[in-house]
Amino acid sequence: MSHVIIKFDGVSKVFPEGTRAVDDVSFEIFDGECITFVGPSGCGKTTTVKLLNRLVEPTGGHIYLNDQDTAQTDVIALRRSIGYVIQDVGLFPHMTVSQNIALVPRLQGWPERKRNERTEELLHLVGLEPAAFRNRYPNQLSGGQKQRVGVARGLAADPPVILMDEPFGALDPITRAQLQDEFLRLRRRLKKVILFVTHDMDEAIKLGDRIAVMRNGKIVQFDTPRKILREPADPFVRDMVGREGGIKLMKLLRIADIMDPADGMTIPADRLSEAERRMAESGKDILLVVDKEGRFQGTISYEQVMRGGRSGDVALLDRALPPAETTDEVGHTLEAMLRNKRVWLPVVGEDQKLRGVVTMTNFACFFTAGDAPSGGTS
Ligand SMILES: Nc1ncnc2c1ncn2[C@@H]1O[C@H](COP(=O)(O)OP(=O)(O)O)[C@@H](O)[C@H]1O
Numbered sequence: 434m435s436h437v438i439i440k441f442d443g444v445s446k447v448f449p450e451g452t453r454a455v456d457d458v459s460f461e462i463f464d465g466e467c468i469t470f471v472g473p474s475g476c477g478k479t480t481t482v483k484l485l486n487r488l489v490e491p492t493g494g495h496i497y498l499n500d501q502d503t504a505q506t507d508v509i510a511l512r513r514s515i516g517y518v519i520q521d522v523g524l525f526p527h528m529t530v531s532q533n534i535a536l537v538p539r540l541q542g543w544p545e546r547k548r549n550e551r552t553e554e555l556l557h558l559v560g561l562e563p564a565a566f567r568n569r570y571p572n573q574l575s576g577g578q579k580q581r582v583g584v585a586r587g588l589a590a591d592p593p594v595i596l597m598d599e600p601f602g603a604l605d606p607i608t609r610a611q612l613q614d615e616f617l618r619l620r621r622r623l624k625k626v627i628l629f630v631t632h633d634m635d636e637a638i639k640l641g642d643r644i645a646v647m648r649n650g651k652i653v654q655f656d657t658p659r660k661i662l663r664e665p666a667d668p669f670v671r672d673m674v675g676r677e678g679g680i681k682l683m684k685l686l687r688i689a690d691i692m693d694p695a696d697g698m699t700i701p702a703d704r705l706s707e708a709e710r711r712m713a714e715s716g717k718d719i720l721l722v723v724d725k726e727g728r729f730q731g732t733i734s735y736e737q738v739m740r741g742g743r744s745g746d747v748a749l750l751d752r753a754l755p756p757a758e759t760t761d762e763v764g765h766t767l768e769a770m771l772r773n774k775r776v777w778l779p780v781v782g783e784d785q786k787l788r789g790v791v792t793m794t795n796f797a798c799f800f801t802a803g804d805a806p807s808g809g810t811s
């Protein structure tokens with residue numbers, strides 16, 4: 434995620450009759466990123482992505498793909514390097530599924546065998562059994578299946594950049610959620626730059642590494658989903674996020690993001706004699722006792738230490754409620770704590786080693802917009 438693949442520099446599009454569809458837009462997209470463009474109908478999302486593959490030519494500014502000004506690039510070569518997936522898919526009705534998918538590779542002169550292999554691979558990738566689907570015609574497919582074929586076709590020539598314009602917009606909510614999940618799985622396997630247009634903020638949050646929120650041809654905020662949920666730039670963005678910003682944020686955050694790291698709070702079980710000094714140094718009233726492997730054993734309090742606390746005093750872990758894990762969803766942990774009337778929990782890593790603690794205060798901080806969560810990155 435380091436070098437810039439796409440750069441928009443003061444880009445505008447004014448259509449001949451005067452509509453300012455894109456208004457002085459600048460941004461950079463880094464290697465491997467999926468950017469979701471979100472905003473109400475007519476705000477300029479489609480025009481913005483079409484400017485990249487030059488289906489629309491800018492009336493101002495410059496667009497760079499891999500440091501090359503797209504205005505200076507051969508249009509055919511440019512479009513070859515950019516896959517395009519749209520809402521109504523635009524499958525050719527007289528071509529079979531495999532012919533539709535292999536269209537661009539065929540135009541590019543791929544030999545038949547390579548085309549067939551690629552088609553099979555892509556059908557698997559988008560969850561369609563080749564034997565059942567390769568010879569079907571588009572009118573023999575459901576909406577969700579057509580959309581999967583559309584995605585396969587967009588990927589066919591293995592372009593490094595893909596534009597997806599409301600690809601799931603026309604699907605029922607269940608199919609749509611399924612395709613979103615598949616999209617996320619697919620993304621982990623294909624390291625591509627994706628520009629994904631949607632009018633649905635939830636979809637933008639779920640699929641984007643960063644979100645470009647658009648209004649009247651301008652980008653009003655370009656940030657990570659977390660940042661947009663925590664700190665919407667203005668009332669318009671806040672409105673787009675909706676009332677349940679906190680709940681949406683909870684789904685994105687992991688315990689590691691809000692916990693307090695265990696640094697300075699731990700003491701090995703065989704060195705409890707140092708507890709008093711450790712407490713004085715760190716200002717903590719409670720220490721977390723760990724075994725030789727760094728696994729959480731229990732706690733020892735100031736009072737216990739004052740009474741000459743030894744290993745028998747260590748308050749053992751409450752087996753009814755196991756420690757939280759760093760990768761747990763914040764909401765799940767909060768629920769478990771409320772249900773078990775616990776105000777704090779130790780946090781362990783996958784290896785069961787103690788990593789930190791999560792307290793009710795961590796949750797409270799995270800709901801307070803503007804404050805960075807105490808433990809993690811936001
Ligand atoms: N080919 C065109 N000619 C004239 N106006 C257009 C054209 N395409 C889009 N527009 C106008 O530009 C604005 C932005 O459109 P668009 O980029 O399609 O928005 P979105 O995808 O966000 O709904 C709208 O006002 C739309 O009517």
Ligand SMILES: [Mg+2]
Binds near residue numbers: 479480
């Ligand atoms: Mg559009």
